[in-house]
Amino acid sequence: STPAKLTEAERKTALTYFSENKWRICADRDAIYREFTFDDFVNAWGFMSKVAIKAEKMDHHPEWFNVYNRVNITLSTHDCGGLSMNDVRLATFIDENV
Numbered sequence: 001s002t003p004a005k006l007t008e009a010e011r012k013t014a015l016t017y018f019s020e021n022k023w024r025i026c027a028d029r030d031a032i033y034r035e036f037t038f039d040d041f042v043n044a045w046g047f048m049s050k051v052a053i054k055a056e057k058m059d060h061h062p063e064w065f066n067v068y069n070r071v072n073i074t075l076s077t078h079d080c081g082g083l084s085m086n087d088v089r090l091a092t093f094i095d096e097n098v
Contacts, residue, residue, distance in 0.1 A: 002079045002080060003077050003079055003080050003084035003085065003086050004080060004084060004085075005030075005077075005080045005081070005082045005083065005084055006082070006083050006084060006085065006088075010085065010088075011083070014083065014087075014088050017088070017091075017092075018032050018091065021034075021091070021095050022034055023091060026074065026076075029076065029082075030076060030081065030082030030083050031074050031075060031076030031082075031083065031087075032074070032075050032076070032083065032087060032091060033072070033073065033074045033075075034072075034073055034091075034094075035070065035071075035072050035073075036070065036071045036072075036073070036098060037069055037070055038069045038070075038071070039069065040068075040069050041068050041069055043069070044066060044068070044069050044070065044071050045066075047071060047097065047098065048064070048066060048071055050097050051064075051073075051090075051093070051094055051097065054090065054093050054097075055090060058086060058089065058090060060077070060086040060087075060089075060090055062074065062075055062090065063075075063076075073094065075087040075090055075091055
C-alpha cells in the first residue's frame with residue numbers, strides 16, 4: 001500500500017526529532033535534508049553502503065549526493081508527495097549509523 005503523509009501529530013513529533021538531529025526542512029518541498037562529513041572517502045562510502053542496504057530492504061530510497069568525504073541526503077516519500085513514517089524510520093536509522 002502507498003505510505004500516508006504524516007498526520008499533524010506525527011509531523012509535530014517528527015519535526016522535533018529532525019531539529020534535534022540536524023535535519024532541516026526543505027524550503028521548496030515537503031522533505032528533510034542533512035549533510036554529513038566523514039574523515040575520508042572510505043568512511044563516507046561505508047556509511048552510504050549501510051544506508052543503501054537498509055533503504056533497499058525498506059524499498060524507500062534516499063536522494064543523495066557524495067563528494068569525497070561529504071554525503072548530503074534528502075528524504076521524502078514520492079508516493080505520497082511528502083514526508084511519511086518511512087522518512088522518519090530511515091532518518092532514525094541514518095542517525096544511528098553515522
